[in-house]
Amino acid sequence: MISLNYRDSRPIYEQVKDGLRRLIVSGALRPDEKLPSVRALATQLAINPNTIQRAYLELESEGYIYSVAGRGSFVEERTAADKARRAQLSEQFRALAQELTALGATRESLIALLPPAGDAGDDKKEETT
Amino acid sequence: MISLNYRDSRPIYEQVKDGLRRLIVSGALRPDEKLPSVRALATQLAINPNTIQRAYLELESEGYIYSVAGRGSFVEERTAADKARRAQLSEQFRALAQELTALGATRESLIALLPPAGDAGDDKKEETT
DNA sequence: TTGAGTGTACTAAGCCAACTAATACACTTA
DNA sequence: TAAGTGTATTAGTTGGCTTAGTACACTCAA
Secondary structure, eight states: OOOOOTTSSSOHHHHHHHHHHHHHHHTSSOTTOBOOOHHHHHHHHTSOHHHHHHHHHHHHHTTSEEEETTTEEEEOOHHHHHHHHHHHHHHHHHHHHHHHHHTTOOHHHHHTTSOOSSOOOSSSOOOOO | OOOOOTTSOSOHHHHHHHHHHHHHHHTSSOTTOBOOOHHHHHHHHTSOHHHHHHHHHHHHHTTSEEEETTTEEEEOOHHHHHHHHHHHHHHHHHHHHHHHHHTTOOHHHHHTTSOOSSOOOSSSOOOOO
16 A cells, blocks of 8 residues: 655655555545554554654644544545645645746746646546645 | 845745845846855855755856855856856746646737846846746 | 964764654554 | 544654864965
């Protein structure tokens, strides 16, 4: 389900977060689907349950999952998380574009770096940020 | 010349780096202009010379300044540094655009986030990355 | 030539935040 | 009730940052 890379300098809980987020965004994990329990995933990855808990906590605060004490953790409906993350990434995107422009990059050269038009994510209808 | 913010969680050497880089990119420091010596700047900011040295070392490795033993450190011609940084930022830009697209952002919505066309940086003729 | 000022290199130590671990508690459900 | 779950608290470890001290080689003006 998720693989850890101990050579990676990034903390384990972030690798877990990214792995789960990827599975969620890609649709491999469906909304309301049950995630592995904190202890189960910890055992599988041979790390401490608290590390998993931290990943789950942050994913919850970012709107990707929701947790119920005694029951488990589940995938959140995507709309909320997507909107929040898109807003965050859009701001980064804007700042990056501004700096590149200040460094002399042309508008056309930036547009050339954008992904081709045809291949949107999966489903969902488009909305402008 | 540079101000430190101890509330900022970023390390001091990075604040020094960013401050100098800003002065260089903005043109406040001209190419071949002499930077304050490691010891002088350390005294002025009331920090250890090694911290300044680290900032200078990294700025040099990134192409913003060059140092000559016995003489001092000087502002590098901008072209080299700009190209290196543009390459680095362009990759970030590309990855960011890709993730935003996966989240459902349209190509048009990303283009709308780019700075308006008219106002390039300062001088220098345009080159495509 | 000499001395002051410069960059550079190295080692050691302290500090602190981030990370991980261990344990205990509270909740849900069969 | 018992097993499985999320949650909270505390403690230990680690690595990055910073400082300190020392030393060396170079440049340049007096």
